[in-house]
Amino acid sequence: MTNLPPKHIAIVMDGNGRWAKQIGLSRLEGHRAGVDAAQDIVDYCVEIGIPYLTLFAFSSENWKRPKEEVVGLMNLMREYLSKDSSKLVEKGIRVRTIGSLEKLPKLLQSTIQSLCEKTKDCKRLNLTVALAYGSRAEIAEAVKHVSSDVLAGKVALSDISENLVGNYLQTRELPDPDLFIRTGGEKRLSNFLLWQLSYTELCMTDKYWPDFNRNDLKSAIADYQNRERRFGQSS
Numbered sequence: 001m002t003n004l005p006p007k008h009i010a011i012v013m014d015g016n017g018r019w020a021k022q023i024g025l026s027r028l029e030g031h032r033a034g035v036d037a038a039q040d041i042v043d044y045c046v047e048i049g050i051p052y053l054t055l056f057a058f059s060s061e062n063w064k065r066p067k068e069e070v071v072g073l074m075n076l077m078r079e080y081l082s083k084d085s086s087k088l089v090e091k092g093i094r095v096r097t098i099g100s101l102e103k104l105p106k107l108l109q110s111t112i113q114s115l116c117e118k119t120k121d122c123k124r125l126n127l128t129v130a131l132a133y134g135s136r137a138e139i140a141e142a143v144k145h146v147s148s149d150v151l152a153g154k155v156a157l158s159d160i161s162e163n164l165v166g167n168y169l170q171t172r173e174l175p176d177p178d179l180f181i182r183t184g185g186e187k188r189l190s191n192f193l194l195w196q197l198s199y200t201e202l203c204m205t206d207k208y209w210p211d212f213n214r215n216d217l218k219s220a221i222a223d224y225q226n227r228e229r230r231f232g233q234s235s
C-alpha cells in the first residue's frame with residue numbers, strides 16, 4: 001500500500017431515481033433508500049476512523065426538478081436531520097453543511113442550525129452535507145467577499161494567494177478531499193467542490209447509490225491506498 005487511509009472522502013450520491021425505476025418504485029422512494037444507504041456509510045466511516053466525510057445531497061441545479069420531487073427531498077432531509085441528534089452526539093459525529101442555505105425552507109434551515117450547534121463539540125467524524133450547493137456559486141461568493149475586504153483595506157492585493165482564497169470558501173475548516181466517489185455511472189463532477197478536488201483521487205462506480213454498501217467503500221479505499229499520488233512530481 002502506498003497511501004495511508006484517506007482523511008477526507010467526498011461522495012456524489014447519484015442514482016436514486018434510476019435505482020427506484022428499475023424496481024418499479026417512485027423516485028422519492030429511491031431517495032428514501034438513498035438516505036438509508038447514507039446512514040450506513042456514515043456509521044461505517046465512524047467505525048473505521050475516517051475523520052472527514054462530505055456528502056453531496058442536493059445541488060444548486062437540482063432546484064430545476066419537478067416541484068413534487070424537490071418538496072419531497074426537502075421533507076426527507078428535514079426528517080433525517082431532525083431525528084436522533086443525541087445518537088449523532090453519542091457516535092461523535094459533528095454535522096456541518098455547505099451550500100446556499102438561505103434558499104432552503106425556513107424549517108429545514110432551523111433544523112440544520114440546531115443540529116450543527118448540538119454536535120459542534122463532536123470529534124470523531126466531521127460530516128459535511130452539501131445542500132443547495134454549487135461550487136461555482138461558492139467561488140463567486142468568495143470572490144465577492146475577498147473584493148469587499150480589499151476595498152475595505154482589510155486585505156492587500158499582494159496577500160491574495162491560494163491559501164487565502166481557500167479560507168474564503170465554505171469548506172475553510174476542512175482539508176481537501178483525498179478520495180472522491182461518484183455512484184450512478186456518470187463521469188462528471190456536476191459542480192461539486194471544483195476548487196477542493198484539484199488533486200483528489202477519483203473513483204466512479206456504476207452502482208446506484210442505494211446499492212452502495214460498506215464493502216464498496218472498503219474497496220474504493222483499498223484502490224485509493226494503492227495509487228501513487230504524485231502531485232506533479234516524478235515518481
Ligand code: IPE
Pocket residue numbers: 013014015016017018019057058059062073184
Ligand atoms: C441523486 O439521485 C440524488 C439527488 C440528486 C438529489 P438522482 O435523483 O439524481 O438519481 P438519478 O440520477 O436520476 O438516477
Ligand code: IPE
Pocket residue numbers: 012013014015056057058059061062186188190
Ligand atoms: C449530482 O447528481 C448532485 C447530487 C448527487 C446531489 P445529479 O443527478 O444532479 O447530476 P447530473 O444532473 O446527472 O449531472
Ligand code: MG
Pocket residue numbers: 014015016184
Ligand atoms: Mg442523478
